[in-house]
Amino acid sequence: MRIHSLWKKYGDHTAVAGIDLALPAGRFIGLVGPNGAGKTTTLSMVTGLLRPDAGQVEIGGHDVWRDPVAVKSRIGVLPEGLRLFERLSGGELLSYIGRLRGLPGDEVDKRAGQLLDVLDLSGARNKLVVDYSTGMRKKIGLAAALLHNPEILFLDEPFEGVDPVSAQTIRGVLERYTGSGATVIFSSHVMELVESLCDWVAVMAGGKIRADGPIGEVRGDAPSLQDAFLELVGAGSRARAGQDLDWLGGGGAR
Amino acid sequence: MSTATTRPVGTPATAPASPALMPLFVRLKLSLLKNGLRQSPGRTAAYVISLVVTLLFGAGLLLGLILLRGVAGTPALAVLLTAILTLGWAAMPLFFPTADETMDPTRLVMLPLRPRPLIGSLLVASLIGVGPVFTVVLAAGSVAAVAHGAAAVIVGIVATVLIVLVCAALARAIATANVRLLTSRRGRDLAVLSGLFVALGAQGVNLAAQKLAQSQGLTALEPAAAVLRWIPPASAVDAVDAAGRGAYGRAAFGLALTALALVLLLWWWSRTLTTVMTAPDSSTLQAIEKDSGRKRAGRAGGWERLLPDGRTGTVMRRTLLYGWRDPKTKMGWAAALGVGLILPVVTAVQGGGSVYTACWAAGLLGLQMYNQFGQDTSAFWMVASTLSTRRDAFLELGGRALAVAVIAVPYVTLVVLGSAALLDDWGAFPEVYGVALALLGALVATGAFASVRFPYSIPSDGNKNVAPGQGGIAWISMLVGVVMGGLLCLPVIGLTVGLHVAGLQGLLWLVLPVGAAYGAVVAVLGLRLTAPGVLRRLPEILVAVSKG
Numbered sequence: 001m002r003i004h005s006l007w008k009k010y011g012d013h014t015a016v017a018g019i020d021l022a023l024p025a026g027r028f029i030g031l032v033g034p035n036g037a038g039k040t041t042t043l044s045m046v047t048g049l050l051r052p053d054a055g056q057v058e059i060g061g062h063d064v065w066r067d068p069v070a071v072k073s074r075i076g077v078l079p080e081g082l083r084l085f086e087r088l089s090g091g092e093l094l095s096y097i098g099r100l101r102g103l104p105g106d107e108v109d110k111r112a113g114q115l116l117d118v119l120d121l122s123g124a125r126n127k128l129v130v131d132y133s134t135g136m137r138k139k140i141g142l143a144a145a146l147l148h149n150p151e152i153l154f155l156d157e158p159f160e161g162v163d164p165v166s167a168q169t170i171r172g173v174l175e176r177y178t179g180s181g182a183t184v185i186f187s188s189h190v191m192e193l194v195e196s197l198c199d200w201v202a203v204m205a206g207g208k209i210r211a212d213g214p215i216g217e218v219r220g221d222a223p224s225l226q227d228a229f230l231e232l233v234g235a236g237s238r239a240r241a242g243q244d245l246d247w248l249g250g251g252g253a254r
Numbered sequence: 255m256s257t258a259t260t261r262p263v264g265t266p267a268t269a270p271a272s273p274a275l276m277p278l279f280v281r282l283k284l285s286l287l288k289n290g291l292r293q294s295p296g297r298t299a300a301y302v303i304s305l306v307v308t309l310l311f312g313a314g315l316l317l318g319l320i321l322l323r324g325v326a327g328t329p330a331l332a333v334l335l336t337a338i339l340t341l342g343w344a345a346m347p348l349f350f351p352t353a354d355e356t357m358d359p360t361r362l363v364m365l366p367l368r369p370r371p372l373i374g375s376l377l378v379a380s381l382i383g384v385g386p387v388f389t390v391v392l393a394a395g396s397v398a399a400v401a402h403g404a405a406a407v408i409v410g411i412v413a414t415v416l417i418v419l420v421c422a423a424l425a426r427a428i429a430t431a432n433v434r435l436l437t438s439r440r441g442r443d444l445a446v447l448s449g450l451f452v453a454l455g456a457q458g459v460n461l462a463a464q465k466l467a468q469s470q471g472l473t474a475l476e477p478a479a480a481v482l483r484w485i486p487p488a489s490a491v492d493a494v495d496a497a498g499r500g501a502y503g504r505a506a507f508g509l510a511l512t513a514l515a516l517v518l519l520l521w522w523w524s525r526t527l528t529t530v531m532t533a534p535d536s537s538t539l540q541a542i543e544k545d546s547g548r549k550r551a552g553r554a555g556g557w558e559r560l561l562p563d564g565r566t567g568t569v570m571r572r573t574l575l576y577g578w579r580d581p582k583t584k585m586g587w588a589a590a591l592g593v594g595l596i597l598p599v600v601t602a603v604q605g606g607g608s609v610y611t612a613c614w615a616a617g618l619l620g621l622q623m624y625n626q627f628g629q630d631t632s633a634f635w636m637v638a639s640t641l642s643t644r645r646d647a648f649l650e651l652g653g654r655a656l657a658v659a660v661i662a663v664p665y666v667t668l669v670v671l672g673s674a675a676l677l678d679d680w681g682a683f684p685e686v687y688g689v690a691l692a693l694l695g696a697l698v699a700t701g702a703f704a705s706v707r708f709p710y711s712i713p714s715d716g717n718k719n720v721a722p723g724q725g726g727i728a729w730i731s732m733l734v735g736v737v738m739g740g741l742l743c744l745p746v747i748g749l750t751v752g753l754h755v756a757g758l759q760g761l762l763w764l765v766l767p768v769g770a771a772y773g774a775v776v777a778v779l780g781l782r783l784t785a786p787g788v789l790r791r792l793p794e795i796l797v798a799v800s801k802g
Contacts, residue, residue, distance in 0.1 A: 049635050051793040068789075069642040077639055082632040082800065083571065087579040099568040100640040130439060144636070246415070 001025075001046070006055030008041050014188065015041040017207035019055070023185065023200070025152075028178045031187040032202030034233055037188040040080055040089035040247075041187065042204070043156050047077045048146070053201035055078070059152060073101070076145035080156035080187075086130035090121055090140045093129055094147060101148045108147070115143040120169055139191070143172060146177070151185075155186035159193060171197065191226040204232040275367070279375040283382045310386050312391035321396035323402075329495040330479035332396035335416060336488040339392055343421040343453075344592050347429035348384075360461075362531070367549035369527045373520060374526040380422045393417040398489050402498035411495040412489035414659070416512045421489040423516060427523035433530050443581040447588070457596055475527035483508075485513035565646065569653025570660070577661070578627065582712050582719065583629050591665065598669060602676045609682040612666070612673040616690035619620050620697025624735060626654050628712045632800035636653075639790045650787035651705075655698050655781055666690050685762050688769025689743065695773025696742035699733070699780020704731040706787040711801040721801040746772050 001023045008016040016038045025028055033039050044050035046057050048064050050072065058061060061071040085093055091112060116122045119139040124132065129140060139159055145153060148188030153174075159167050174197075178184050188194055194201060195215065202212035210219050210232045215225065222228035291298045319335075322328045350357055357603070380386070396417075399408040435441035483492035493508025561567035576583045594615030601607030627634050641647055674683040708731035711721035720728045746769045753762050788795070 047639070049638060049793060049796055072639060074643045077635075079635055085576075085630070085633045085636060087576055090573065092575070096568060096572050097636055097640070100565060100637070102565070105563075251785045 001058075001060075002058045003042075004056045004058075005082060006042065006057065007053045008038075008050070009053055011136060014207050016045070017054075017210050017212045018158060019207075021202060021209055023183075023202070023212075025183050026178070026181050027061075027183060027200045028174070028198045029185045029200045029202070030198035031185060031202050031204060032189060032191065032194050032229060033187075034189060037204040037233075038207040039204055040156055041188060041207075043154055043185075044079065045152050047075060047079075048072065049077070049079060049082075065158075066161035073148065074151045076146045076148065076153045078153075078158060080160065082084060082127050084137065084141060084144070087128060089126050089128055090116065090132070090136075091125035091142075093140060094143055097108060097144045100149045103148060112143070113149055115146060118169075118173060119143055120166075133163075134161040134184050135163045139166055141171065146173070150182070152183045152185065155184065158186055159188060159190065191224070191229055194220075195225040196222045197219065203229060203232050238244065256381070256772045274369045275375040276378055279379040280382065283379040289385065291293040294351060305384050308348070308388050311393075312388045312395075316391055316395040316398070319399040322399055327493070332399045332491045332495070333479040333483050333488045334475055336396050336491045337394060337482045337485065339417075340421055340424065340487055343389070343425045347432055359481055365573070369524050369529075369531070372527065373524055375521075376426060377419070377422055380426055381418070386418065386422065389418055389421055390414070390440050397494050400491060400498060405500075405502070405505075406494050409509065410494045412509060413487075413494050413512070416490050416509065416516060416754075417487040420512060420516050420519065423519040427526065428524045430530055431524055446735075447581055447585055450725060454592060454596075474626060484511070486512040517745045537647050545779060547778040551725045561606040565649040566653040566656065568649055570657040573654050573657035574660070577657070580629070582714060586629075587661070590615075590622055591661075598673045599676070604675060609670065609673045609677055609679050609686045610689075611695055612670040612686055613690050616662070616666045617667040617697065617739075619658065619665060620694045620701065620739065620798050621732070621736075622656050622662070623655060623698045623701025624704050624731060625708075625710060625712070626651075626701070627709045627795050628705075628799045630799060631712065632715060632796070634796050634799050638796055641789060641792060644789060647788040648781060651702050651781045651785055651788065653736060655702065655777060658698060658701075659694070660693055661775075666694060681759075681762075684732035684766040685753075685769075687707050688767070689746055689750060689766035690769070691766075691773040692746040692769040692776070693739065693773070695775070695777040696780075698777040698786075699742065700735040700739045702781050702784045703738075704735045706784050706791060706795070707731070709798040711799050724798070724801065728796075742776055 001021075003021040005020050006016055006019040008014075016136060019042060031043070033224060034166065041050065045052045045055075046059075046064065048068060050066075057065070059071050060074060064071050072241065085096065089198070090149050094112035094115065095105075095108055098112060099105060100219065103111075113122075117126050121139055122137060132140065138161075142155070142158065145155070153252065155174075158170060158174075173184075174184055200213070200216055201211045201215050201218050219225050219228045222231060292303055315335075319328075319332065322331065393414045397414050401407050401410040435444075453675040482488045489508040490512040491508075493512075496502075497505035497506060558571055561570050577587045578584060594617075597614045598607070599613040601611045627637075630637060637650065641650060665685070670683065670687045673679050674686070708727045709729070710724040710727045712719055713721055746765065749768060750762070750765050753759070753765070
């Protein structure tokens with residue numbers, strides 16, 4: 001996947017300020033950055049859900065905006081902040097999205113059943129998605145993104161608000177998926193998670209890529225990715241904040 | 255905090271010294287009113303205008319009621335007015351839950367307050383405002399209309415106070431119970447549909463009022479009043495009437511009934527208030543929805559097997575399921591179906607009217623094709639990520655249009671048939687049916703175009719159907735769409751008028767096949783022409799439908 005000078009502005013605010021990035025295939029790639037760094041905007045533009053002001057995105061040699069036929073069948077997406085068709089049950093949602101993707105009905109039902117089993121959602125397959133918990137929503141969204149066996153999977157904050165059990169399930173599925181040579185690109189601000197899952201990271205802050213490469217390279221001499229990240233986004237000096245709150249703590253309310 | 259948790263619920267708080275709650279809440283209510291006015295000059299103006307109008311209306315009613323003293327049937331009117339007033343108070347917290355912010359007990363949950371002192375202060379606070387003043391005026395008017403004699407006046411004063419208190423307590427109790435309801439999804443779904451109940455209820459009131467206007471005098475109200483006079487707080491008005499006639503036993507009973515109602519309401523309110531303020535709500539505890547997991551057969555139901563294969567059938571299935579399950583979409587459909595039926599029936603019952611009023615059904619159902627993608631909410635991304643060719647886009651629009659047609663065509667047929675039967679004007683049937691089908695086709699075509707060019711968000715909660723800031727787009731899309739739809743029908747309408755003018759009544763049946771074919775062709779052409787636009791504008795549509 002290649003991104004060339006990608007820009008997006010909302011009024012006066014520049015969300016993404018000219019990103020150039022080349023990501024290798026077959027890796028587990030983490031896109032990290034603080035809130036408001038432009039991760040979601042970037043992923044939306046890369047997956048064809050948001051029109052960039054300028055720049056190009058190529059996936060597998062095909063331009064996302066000029067050749068959507070070749071791109072859309074090869075990628076799977078789990079966006080953040082966008083809803084699912086919540087008035088369908090989990091099973092109906094998968095059956096719907098699989099058929100929209102043009103898969104044969106029997107195949108959709110078979111894959112949907114297996115995905116629901118693996119993701120521990122079989123018991124909730126007849127429950128409306130609107131009644132799902134956050135973790136269940138992420139899992140059914142992941143199932144919908146995997147149903148057509150894409151080559152590249154884009155996940156925006158897949159672990160946000162997810163309980164540890166569901167997170168472990170999602171992790172297991174993703175590791176099995178990348179093990180077969182597929183690419184996963186996911187955004188997160190939980191460094192420990194990125195460090196333990198990814199072999200390649202891109203650090204974003206203020207709408208720009210601050211560093212990218214194999215995880216060892218980006219970490220450099222820092223003791224952990226967390227420290228390297230804080231250094232990169234220039235937040236290290238703010239770590240001692242809170243010295244003025246001398247009244248806070250020590251018991252005795254009021 | 256730590257001392258409060260160990261004390262059993264219900265024992266009075268001793269420390270810290272509980273503040274005088276009543277003046278506090280009265281001040282709170284007054285500042286809320288004042289701050290509400292301060293937000294914008296428009297709001298101040300609206301408030302002042304509503305105040306003046308309400309007071310004028312109240313004064314007019316009061317005057318009218320006093321003038322009606324002694325007229326036969328006035329007691330029945332007074333009883334009925336009180337009952338309607340109570341119903342209004344009961345409905346207000348359901349339809350305008352945010353109308354009075356002091357009504358929402360969840361805002362007070364974190365404060366160390368006990369239910370009992372709270373109830374008194376909240377009740378007094380809810381007596382401040384325009385509505386309560388209107389209530390006092392109307393209750394006093396109803397009592398004044400029937401109070402004859404000194405005894406009746408004394409009973410009347412008590413009755414007025416009781417009526418106002420019952421109304422306020424009822425509204426408060428329902429608002430509090432409503433908080434419980436609103437924490438479940440089914441309750442929220444119902445709240446969205448409430449607008450429909452108002453619309454249909456208004457139609458019922460309209461019919462009743464017309465009936466009353468046709469009959470002679472107020473005595474027509476007697477049957478309704480005969481029942482309502484036993485229901486508090488209307489029983490208090492009846493008590494005043496009874497006291498005037500010297501029936502003191504009945505007067506005492508009527509008053510006692512209302513007083514009992516007040517006590518029961520306060521008790522119920524106190525109980526729900528305690529529950530609401532001590533039990534965890536949906537923000538801290540995942541609401542358990544028992545009924546959603548009900549057995550939806552793993553295999554598709556009977557009707558789903560009738561759908562075509564491929565994208566068309568998939569899209570149709572989803573659209574039809576949403577028409578039933580999504581409260582906002584359901585409301586649109588129910589309103590179109592209901593009004594489309596009521597309008598022809600009401601005009602036919604009132605005499606006059608023509609079979610052509612049945613075209614309302616076609617028009618309203620055709621409007622369901624408008625803002626298709628807005629009905630998806632931001633879940634439209636799932637559609638967007640699977641659309642890559644023009645054919646996909648055409649099938650997507652076509653599936654939605656077919657879903658609309660599957661409901662609309664049989665329904666329009668039934669309404670046109672019913673109108674022709676009701677008016678016994680079978681001669682007009684073919685031409686009206688033809689024009690209706692042409693109109694439906696034209697609206698499907700313009701609806702597809704408007705869905706692509708002017709998409710807007712439909713907020714999923716509350717009564718709003720347009721996200722803030724997009725009202726203009728919604729109006730333009732509807733207005734331009736309907737005008738264009740009408741223009742597109744002109745050939746068929748022209749044919750009908752031409753045949754009438756030329757005196758070729760024998761050939762009017764031609765309008766039916768021509769209209770049906772024309773509607774189908776226009777619809778398909780419209781979908782074909784707009785399909786490339788869907789593909790081009792996917793990100794723009796997604797942004798437009800993702801607000802709110």
